[in-house]
Amino acid sequence: MSNQQRKLTISGPKALQEEAFTTPEAAPGRVVVDITYTGICGTDVHGWADGSMLPPAVFGHEWTGTVSAVGDGVTDVAPGDRVVGGVGPACGTCPQCRGGHAKQCDTVFAEANGVDSAAPTYGAFATQVHVSSRRVIPVPDALSDIEAALVEPAAVTFHAVRRAGIVPGEIGVVVGAGPIGLLTAQNARNAGLGRVIISEPVEARRRVATGLGFTDVVHPDDVTDLITEATGGVGADVVFECAGVASLLQPSATMVRRGGTLSLLGFPLTESTVSYADWQQRELTVIGSLAYNHDDFVGVMRVIADKRIDVTPLHTGTMGLDHLADILSELDSGSSDHAKVLIDPTLT
Template sequence: MAYDEHTDRFVRMVAPRTAEIVTDGDLTPGDDQVVVDIGFCGICATDTHGYESAALPPAVFGHEWSGTIAAVGSRVSHLKVGQRVVAGVGPACGDCAQCRAGHADHCDLAFAEANGVSDGAPEHGGFGTRIRVSARRAIPVPDALSDVEAGLMEPATVTFHAVRRAGITLGATVVVQGAGPIGLLTAQHARVGGAGRVVISEPSEARRSTAVALGFTDVVRPEELREVLAELSGGLGADVLFECSGVASLFQPSAELVRRGGTLALLGYPGTDSSVSYGDWQSRELTVIGSLAYSHSDFLGAMTLVAEGRIDVASLHTGTIGLDDLEAMFNELGSGDSAHTKVLVDPRL
């Protein structure tokens, strides 16, 4: 089916710091595709950086979407019109080089989908009224999740994936550096995953207050972190440190807070090169784990934790705007002075 060109709008970047609202008159699903009415689309730091540079793949600018199936292709049997879904990645394809080698958790197709560069990637992201996408990427939402919780599942899954990769042991001393949405969700997943103490380091008073409201007691300013961690760990350092700020200059100082034989887990994505002490990392036998995106199973696991009330995503939601307010919000979030934690875009406003 085709839709009225006057009702379907989406936002795309045309130049750095310049976005435009475009109408699309044909969102007919292909045989293996679905069309989704967008309910919410979250704004993340990737989108803000994309607004500054206009360098993101079109499907990534607005990748945290959720909504309701509006139409399905002729070969789609596992989804139906009216079903709530979130944007994700499909199951391991079983045919790419990684899958054939037995590394299904790192399926090439799923990784390409997460980065918006797979064949048939959407022509635009979820900053719009509807999106046409491969059916394998639309993941059903459990009834127990609210629409707002569904709208926040993508960052909840990014952090689920990172904490799973870090392999926290029961009772571990964990540091989370940065208390933005990613840091706060990482801290919650670490707590659920068995961490004994979770120390959160954050310069913003408002974000520290949010961490305390989520039940964390060891919430400190960055300049206090080393002393507090030394006291909690008996001078050893962190068993696992999650670097969630993406500030390149913090990489080596972060590594120095990890005990000998501990793990440095990297979530924040730096925009510049980093200088580290290779000899320090080697001599202290650090395990360094990078984490980017997620697998299909990560979505299923993260949704289960949210549905059971073990991870609180809704408390991070601090504002909702319409498409016409998107540029102004990018400017606010990019200024570094915004009081928002997580803003959702509702194209119906």
């Protein structure tokens, strides 16, 4: 790749700024990665529309590429290695780790949110990134580049399903069949759900879910009747809220049986109104889930390599950097049929 690089960053509400830069020399403990693909996440869309809500490293956080240079002290990857952007292992020195809570490592949480001290100054809507070696995770040979590009959202859902503590044979509901919902449904099926019900208003997304082998895929208008039929009126054992729509939080909770679990993956940007008394009376377990740990990346890549989940049907388009603003606008409109669009910086 040429030493002349380019990157796109957010410069204001629905505004992008393009900058040219020269390939940096890999600093100690850091690596230079030539970007192959960067996925567009709902967070990217919201951040672009808002203009100021995202740390710079988060705009373009779903990426895969090839290491082109490593700095002093880097021993876990080498030039030529394919990698995905992720988070490092628990640091062992932060307050959470010292308190025995390595799964909630402060360093990893900061990395996942792009606010750690080593966070890059821009995301991977670029031809190249220069990042801490903690942020790169080698990709197994069994994964294609397209599969590697979808590892990050798959890790988000792998993490949430692990936190939900599914008991084999339980009945679950997934609210929303966008990329996060479809990946959640597949990981939950692997975790042992006996029946997976998917609620989704968009017909095109329902077709993708059916193509992934799910048979209980319905419009939201029909989901209550299906849950009643499947559970004898008791309610679902676990409901995964993946839509991120504030107004759906309480309706999602009402699908859960007394003593069941509500898992929150969607991230609404406005406050939600819920019935505290309803949740308390029905003794719901509510589990928040945000981002992932290092072991979620390792685990989900094994699952993808073993063909236990299929991420490729989520990929609905590939575009170059020059088309990023257009596709962000389309996705923000709410009328796009796209699931996951990948940006290939080599395309014009």
